[in-house]
Amino acid sequence: MKKCKQLTVEICVGTSCHLLGSEDLFESLKRLPRKIQDAVDIQGVNCLQSCGKGPNVRINGLILTDVTPEQLLRVIETNFYCEKESI
Ligand code: FES
Numbered sequence: 226m227k228k229c230k231q232l233t234v235e236i237c238v239g240t241s242c243h244l245l246g247s248e249d250l251f252e253s254l255k256r257l258p259r260k261i262q263d264a265v266d267i268q269g270v271n272c273l274q275s276c277g278k279g280p281n282v283r284i285n286g287l288i289l290t291d292v293t294p295e296q297l298l299r300v301i302e303t304n305f306y307c308e309k310e311s312i
Contacts, residue, residue: 229264229307234297235283239272242279250280253294254301261305 236242236250254267273281278290282297289300 229260230305231264231266232301232305233266233268233283233285234301235268235270235273237271237273237279237281237283238269239276239279241276242273242281245279247280249294250282250292250297253298256298257301260307261301264305264307265301 234254236247238247251267251269254262254265257265270283273283273288275281275288275290280292282289282292284300284304289296
């Protein structure tokens, strides 16, 4: 079985980020391929202390601001990988 990199995606659901579209970010994750969805730990967090720049997301500790659904999907797909299966 392939071993895939675990990604933790924390989407801010605080008031500012909610008003700026964080719900659209959650929705966009449904468009990821199944194998990536299975390897992504998705969480809602209350505030990432950058309220004026939202919607904000933290991926494996790195905070991204003013994130669009397309950017979120691209960052996740770029940072996702699975080890090759050994024979
Ligand atoms: S509400 Fe999202 S960073 Fe504060």
